[in-house]
Amino acid sequence: MPSDTHHSRIDPDFSREVLQELYEYRHKRRLVAWLLWGTLGWFGAHRLYLRRTFSGLAMLFTGGGALLWWLVDATLLNDLVAAYNKEQDERRKAGLPPKDLAFMPPLHDEALERTPEWIQRWEARSGGQRALRFAGDLLVLYVAGNALGRLSPMQGVPEAIVAVVFLALITVAGAGPEWLHELPVVKDFVRWSHQLRLFYYHNKPSSPPMLLVRPVLGMLWAPFRMRDRAEVRMYAELGAVFTAIFLLLDIVQDILVPLFSPSVSFQISSVVGGWVKQGIVTFFAIYAFAAPIGAVLTLYLLTRPTHTVPRILAAWTLFAIAMGVIH
Numbered sequence: 001m002p003s004d005t006h007h008s009r010i011d012p013d014f015s016r017e018v019l020q021e022l023y024e025y026r027h028k029r030r031l032v033a034w035l036l037w038g039t040l041g042w043f044g045a046h047r048l049y050l051r052r053t054f055s056g057l058a059m060l061f062t063g064g065g066a067l068l069w070w071l072v073d074a075t076l077l078n079d080l081v082a083a084y085n086k087e088q089d090e091r092r093k094a095g096l097p098p099k100d101l102a103f104m105p106p107l108h109d110e111a112l113e114r115t116p117e118w119i120q121r122w123e124a125r126s127g128g129q130r131a132l133r134f135a136g137d138l139l140v141l142y143v144a145g146n147a148l149g150r151l152s153p154m155q156g157v158p159e160a161i162v163a164v165v166f167l168a169l170i171t172v173a174g175a176g177p178e179w180l181h182e183l184p185v186v187k188d189f190v191r192w193s194h195q196l197r198l199f200y201y202h203n204k205p206s207s208p209p210m211l212l213v214r215p216v217l218g219m220l221w222a223p224f225r226m227r228d229r230a231e232v233r234m235y236a237e238l239g240a241v242f243t244a245i246f247l248l249l250d251i252v253q254d255i256l257v258p259l260f261s262p263s264v265s266f267q268i269s270s271v272v273g274g275w276v277k278q279g280i281v282t283f284f285a286i287y288a289f290a291a292p293i294g295a296v297l298t299l300y301l302l303t304r305p306t307h308t309v310p311r312i313l314a315a316w317t318l319f320a321i322a323m324g325v326i327h
Contacts, residue, residue, distance in 0.1 A: 022101060022194055025092045033077055035196065040244050041070045043279060046077060048240050051099055053233045060240060060283065063276045100195060103230035104202065118204035122303050136208030137296045141313060142214060142320040148289040149265040149324020160285035161321060167290050168314040171196070171297045172307055182241040193274050196234055197298045203227055205299045211292040218291070239286035247279050293317055 007218040035045040044059030054303055064070030073080075088098060097104045125133075130256050141292075145164075152160045170189045215235070300310045 012302060019166025022191070022198060025088045025098045027088060028081050030078060030081050033081050034183040037073060037077055038072075040248060043069065043244050043247055044240070046073065047080075047242050048237060048244075050080050052080070053236050055241070057236060057240060057283070060243065061276070061280050088257045101198065103199060103226055116202055116204070119201075119303065121185075130229045133208070137211075137299070137313070138316065140208045140211050140292050141296055141317045144289050144292045145317045146324040146327075148285070150327055152285060152325075159242065159282050160289065161247040161325070163238070163286045164289050164293060165318060165321065166242075167238065167294055168297060168317050170311045171294060172301070172314045192234070192238065193298075197301055198293060199230060199234065199296045201302055202294065203231070205295040211295055214295070215291040231291075233293045235287050243279050243283040244288055246282060247275055247283065250278065284326055286297060 022245070023181045033046050033049055036049050042059070044056030044064070047053075047059060059069055060305040062069070065072075084099070091098060095106050096102075097106055122130075123279035148164055149162060150159050166189075170186070171193050173190070191246060204327060207209065210217070218228045222232045223229070297310050297313055301307065304310065
């Protein structure tokens, strides 16, 4: 790996210790998988946990295949967990990176010793070129944030605003206090943000105009290119996790309200259909706006000596969202 000095110049918390932690070949636990199957299995939470992102999304969009797929998975779940853990062990023995970082070389590979070419070219840019790129990225953040602020209330998915705001905060909080990294749930999101910046460290973010259409193009190219597949997978995981959380809250509310308000009826067919529709809209809203915003913030985490500029950009994003909401 590069020296600590090099990494403190590019990203203060992008250290060898972080990389070693990311490159752990973690096993999945059956108990966690079964808990997810029992509580959010309708929406593919157990498959997302096992890094089967696309089949998990398929379950999310179909209500667990009208519950049939969910029931079938009860007979497959132990084998799915065992298959994941076996593959992790095989990747370790073969010297390959863990499943979470399948798009990266092994930790000891010499590719990790070199500064990526795109960062070298970035550092060689003139002040005018950097200012032009910065202006373009400001526009991307404003357009994406403002559109999110306008569309979320109209489409009934303010949850997307919550998810993207959380993304902005967690992305620039990587160099925060150590206790923040140890909080339950939060530490998993911090780990995800480190995976994201490791991805962009070796894969340059797109130009500003392309960033706005990147979510759509990424999905179109994902079946054919590993880079696109990895990028889509990370943002899809973020969208799916937040969608599942908000759906769980909706489910609890829809079940409890009729219990305490007899005048409110509970029709399972219409309610489940509403859950599926809401889940699809929420997921795509989060995915579409998180991708350009996450890419811009991570770009400046990797190319600035401190976190000051990324935090200013995060604040600019929140301002853009607020302007869209109050319009």
